[in-house]
Amino acid sequence: MKFADEFRDADLARALGARIAAESGDKHWKIMEVCGGHTHTIFKYGIEDLLPSNVELVHGPGCPVCVIPMGRLDDGIAVAHEPGVIFTCFGDLMRVPGSTGSLLDAKAAGADVRMVYSPLDALKIAQQNPDRRVVFYAIGFETTAPSTALTLMRAKAEGIRNLFVFCNHVTIIPPMKAILDSPDLKLDGFLGPGHVSTVVGIRPFEFVTNTYGKPVVVVGFEPLDILQGVHMIITQIHEGRCEVENQYKRVVHDDGNPKALEVLSRVFKLRSHFEWRGLGFISQSALELQDEFADYDAEKVFSVPGVRVADPKACQCGEVLKGVLKPWECKVFGTACTPETPIGTCMVSSEGACAAYYNFGRYSRARERERVLASGEHSNGNGNGHANGAVAEHDLQPIPVQAR
């Protein structure tokens, strides 16, 4: 939270970093922060520079903007161009590149695209424009889905019939399972998503400890929260424990918010499968509207192309989202792909690992590059241990794959 200075004390942070260094021994630790908000904090406050080199933070798929596949964005842009539509979405989404442009480009081309802070704002727009069809492009994890659910419940209760939701809400547990099942990555533990846990509680993460034997610590978003979470994971493993712990007790209740969960189950049901950028199709990993709300479902009311579009060849967001590549190891990081001209979604949102590295992580990147060059290893896609290799123009273009 802003102004929570008690959790930003630099002396305490250095002391905690030193304690982690003393207790981490010689083992190389890989700890994934699931939430994009954590990624942002890690780079904004230079957390990695307080950790010893054997404690590696791996950036997971918890940025809702970053995991939206290009085809879903194309579907939204197609709806935005429908006559009479007012298309609403959150701010970061407007800059995400689709296969032929972004929502900002659509707006420039004449579509009525408006940024909102809440789906309730979209409801107000619908009330103020009864002769227009207002579409809200819903994205986000369990933190954001309740506001969409409440909006739809209000629309239904008030008889508003010109509001539609294009639902892209996703859930956090299935991608964590997909990552744990991936042979690419061996993790020692997870920093659990603090604000998602405000809604779902900490119990849904017990499968990570019970099935996979990896500790989870749900942490807050201040620098000391994250450092304490890292220390708690290391302590668990040293003590032979494997539990879901709650470092963020000042906000997260073990049972989450039962009323929010009730609202979610009334409005949404799980999709049979959903495509995640970089992770592919994951079963029961996203939400769609219950039949009771079918009249508000933009996917049922509007004609959407439904074309799957693969990322440009040069874009390695998928590997970044799985934590297999560091952002700076991507071929186009910082050259063809920047926050001003993003090719991949990870460079769009401030919570995206690439944008976080670009904006805050140059020192860490330099340190990592030195380490990689010194060890002779390489893991980047261009195979030479250096970032930013030359890329052909055609590798920057998206690739239509097939109808969904």
Added chain:
Amino acid sequence: MSGECHDEVCITCSDQLLAMVVSDVDVPARIARGTIDGADVEVSIDLIDGVTAGEVLLCHGGVALQRGLPLEVGA
């Protein structure tokens, strides 16, 4: 909820909870009014029971999701 994105962050995309000090509650409308970072805001309180003026709510996307501590707004 009105409000500004800050720190180059989209507050809704980034799953942030923002702390709001409640100034008044409209029970029939199920909304609470208050300030976030000095800006006047209005949030739904459908998901929190018994909200009263003076307490801190943690909000996302125009909805209060949890009660907060005074610490969360630097009080």
